Amino acid sequence: MTGDELKEYIVGHLEGKLKPLESGKHDPLFEVQESDLLTVAQVLRDDENLKFDFLSCISGVDTGERFEIVYSLASLANNLRIDLKVVLSREKPEVESVQEIWPAANWYEREIWELYGFDIKNHGNLTRFLLADDWDQGYPMRKDWDAPDFVRFPELER
């Protein structure tokens, strides 16, 4: 399926839950509400024409004003790729774990919990594993994080 056909198919099958966005990239990008995430993920994985059974990556995004999580999915049987974006609030970022649907999400969710501080519900093993053993300096990937030895690249005068 081409990109546009894929968009129409997905939007048709998940009425109202997904919203296609324009991204500059080749793969279609959809936005979904946090409360619909699990149902949408289930349909994406189980539908015969879609079969997104491969979770490529879960990325956390801090745009300065809001938090987002992007799930990069791929279908090996049908040769398709899409991105799924969930927008979270800045005060209380929390999302359901999708590891029931894609078991690979286990470590990805641990990573975004550790580096961003997103609360992943029903995960079962949110422990620190990437940062140093005695890390006590917060969530480093947030845009407003700072530490005594963190040096920002200086703005150059042109």
Added chain:
Amino acid sequence: MGIIKKLPVYSEKIPGGGLVLTSLDAIFNYSRACSVWYLLFGTACCAIELMCTGAARYDFDRLGMIFRATPRQADVIIVAGTITKKFAPRLRRLYDQMAEPRYIIAMGGCTVNGGPFYYDCYSVEKGIDHIVPVDVYIPGCPPRPESLLEGCLHLQKKIKTQTISDWQEK
């Protein structure tokens, strides 16, 4: 153990004793400098250059430098690669497990002061001299094998300037 520690003191009292000491120093330093065994240690890209320097074209073995797998048999750790904050206590442990006289060569920009990870990085230890005492710094990203060999020659020069009392307790 007691005799060799007091040797400098005694030899000063004997006329011509200093000559014995410097000859002893010269012999020991020459033998130590020509067989500096390095620990097989590499974390990142500089490790590839280390392996390349140990291979055929730029040989380490011609300087007497053989790799050892355990710090107990090694004289020097050539810290090749980025050292993150997570790895820092482990590097310190490796250094502690070496036997005196022991040396550290900081290879590559990351070990000198954080290198390319000096700006905008939360996890890299900006320079291993916060963790272990460094004897030779080799800048470069990664340093060419010729640079690494020159760094090892600098270490040999440093070893040749030491005396017996230097490497008793360090």
Added chain:
Amino acid sequence: MLEYLAVLIFIVAGIGIVLFTFFFARLLRPSNPYPEKTINYECSELPFGSSWVQFNNRFYIFGLIFVIFDVEAVFLFPWAVAFSQLGLYALIEMVVFIVILFYGIYYAWRKGALKWV
């Protein structure tokens, strides 16, 4: 009896040279043990768990076969030394002995006891 004097000198010199190098090295080397230095080496991690592991029993099999053939070699040595004074009878007898033990190792070989994996 005097021929054995050479053997005695050999033994004493061998042990003496080794002891001398150890003693001399002990004079020269620095000794500075502190707790972080003397922990077990575990690739820069703190050691955990027990270091007593269960040996695989292929080591036992190889040790057993080695002992048997070592004893055979012990029997072969005096026979070889006195070979020129013994007759044909001794040769045939020793060949029979070796063949009997050879059947033992052939059995072990075919049973797969000599495979390391």
